[in-house]
Amino acid sequence: MPTRILPAVGDADAVRSITTLLSQLPDAEPVTPVVDSTQLVDTLARLAAESVDELPEVVVVHERIGPVPALELIREVALRFPAVGVILVTSDASPGLFQAAMDYGARGLVALPLSYEELASRVQAVAQWSVGVRRHLGAAAGLDVFTGVGGTVVTVSGAKGGVGATLTAIQLALAAQASGRSAALVDMDLQTGDVASYLDVQFRRSVVDLAAITDISPRVLADAVYRHDTGVALLLAPGEGERGEEVTDRAARQIVSALRSRYEVVVVDCGAQLSGAGAAAVEMADLALLVTTPDVLAVRGAKRTVRMWDRLQIRKAEETTVVVNRFSRGSEIQPPLIQRITGTAVAATAIPANFKELQGAVDAGRIHELDNKGTVKQALWGLAGELGLVKTPEGAVQRGGRLRGDRGAVSFRRRRELGP
Numbered sequence: 518m519p520t521r522i523l524p525a526v527g528d529a530d531a532v533r534s535i536t537t538l539l540s541q542l543p544d545a546e547p548v549t550p551v552v553d554s555t556q557l558v559d560t561l562a563r564l565a566a567e568s569v570d571e572l573p574e575v576v577v578v579h580e581r582i583g584p585v586p587a588l589e590l591i592r593e594v595a596l597r598f599p600a601v602g603v604i605l606v607t608s609d610a611s612p613g614l615f616q617a618a619m620d621y622g623a624r625g626l627v628a629l630p631l632s633y634e635e636l637a638s639r640v641q642a643v644a645q646w647s648v649g650v651r652r653h654l655g656a657a658a659g660l661d662v663f664t665g666v667g668g669t670v671v672t673v674s675g676a677k678g679g680v681g682a683t684l685t686a687i688q689l690a691l692a693a694q695a696s697g698r699s700a701a702l703v704d705m706d707l708q709t710g711d712v713a714s715y716l717d718v719q720f721r722r723s724v725v726d727l728a729a730i731t732d733i734s735p736r737v738l739a740d741a742v743y744r745h746d747t748g749v750a751l752l753l754a755p756g757e758g759e760r761g762e763e764v765t766d767r768a769a770r771q772i773v774s775a776l777r778s779r780y781e782v783v784v785v786d787c788g789a790q791l792s793g794a795g796a797a798a799v800e801m802a803d804l805a806l807l808v809t810t811p812d813v814l815a816v817r818g819a820k821r822t823v824r825m826w827d828r829l830q831i832r833k834a835e836e837t838t839v840v841v842n843r844f845s846r847g848s849e850i851q852p853p854l855i856q857r858i859t860g861t862a863v864a865a866t867a868i869p870a871n872f873k874e875l876q877g878a879v880d881a882g883r884i885h886e887l888d889n890k891g892t893v894k895q896a897l898w899g900l901a902g903e904l905g906l907v908k909t910p911e912g913a914v915q916r917g918g919r920l921r922g923d924r925g926a927v928s929f930r931r932r933r934e935l936g937p
Contacts, residue, residue: 595622602643675789676819692901706788707761710754717882769794
């Protein structure tokens with residue numbers, strides 16, 4: 518049986534060199550190369566959704582792949598697709614890098630410039646390992662074995678403090694869980710996170726407890742999360758805000774990848790202040806939401822955030838969705854204007870302004886007990902439906918609470934305040 522090999526190489530010259538050598542290997546079947554980390558993960562997820570047997574036996578990752586660094590990418594592939602063997606191609610063949618690559622989940626390392634004999638030997642060994650793993654997974658089909666189809670990661674960020682990002686994140690996770698999907702909620706607002714307060718949760722463990730762990734096993738993950746009465750798995754911010762610095766961008770990637778491999782929906786509350794951990798989560802997310810209110814200061818904040826994400830190559834504006842909170846038809850600033858200002862998509866579902874409906878539940882720390890008939894809860898759960906986070910009965914139509922907002926003119930003064 519031929520060995521399917523997927524090269525992940527960003528450099529055009531390196532692509533030609535690697536694919537030429539791979540095509541000369543005995544019983545090798547190189548597939549179309551991917552050019553960046555996002556395309557690699559998306560390709561593997563699509564194949565895994567069909568069957569584990571559709572996955573390539575070997576993935577060859579070049580050291581200059583991006584935007585996610587090669588070692589971080591290897592870690593994500595190893596966590597999400599454990600039946601795939603990864604080989605790192607690098608100009609640095611030092612013992613230190615070799616050990617780091619093994620720690621991150623690589624099955625082999627090949628030095629540049631490429632040698633046919635070394636590449637053939639590594640590919641053959643890794644392919645045999647991959648076949649053995651798949652045989653084991655097949656024999657254990659009746660057990661609770663993760664087969665590599667990752668869950669959906671949604672990040673929720675605030676244009677500025679107090680716009681309702683945490684409330685939005687909590688209700689999205691609750692809606693997903695209530696519909697029958699396994700959901701996890703991560704408080705990545707590491708210094709000022711309030712998820713625990715909103716849900717009146719007393720906890721000992723937090724996201725910091727996973728920061729120093731290089732291999733987050735299912736058992737380690739289960740020990741760190743708090744199972745809420747609603748069924749949602751909570752991974753909370755530390756009680757001591759200064760400890761948030763322990764969660765690096767690398768740790769955040771490992772934590773989010775581990776959660777993605779165990780839950781169908783992972784909602785990450787990133788707060789309004791950008792940290793390295795929050796930036797890593799936004800970069801990895803399948804859906805990145807930015808919550809704003811329809812006022813000058815918040816929309817300016819949304820615009821700044823979108824531009825900063827673009828400058829730092831975290832996320833492009835067109836890959837971000839703005840959620841308008843505290844919306845009313847009488848607002849001078851309407852969603853179409855927010856869309857033009859930020860250059861993002863804007864969710865069709867807007868969250869109405871009705872703090873009186875929320876105040877009692879917020880003060881009591883029982884935000885999960887909002888009235889099902891309340892306009893705010895209905896809108897937030899409608900947003901979850903619009904984003905595809907909830908299961909719906911076969912044949913049912915999701916109603917996203919689409920806006921019919923006033924598209925009338927906004928005063929010249931407001932346009933000047935908001936900027937072009």
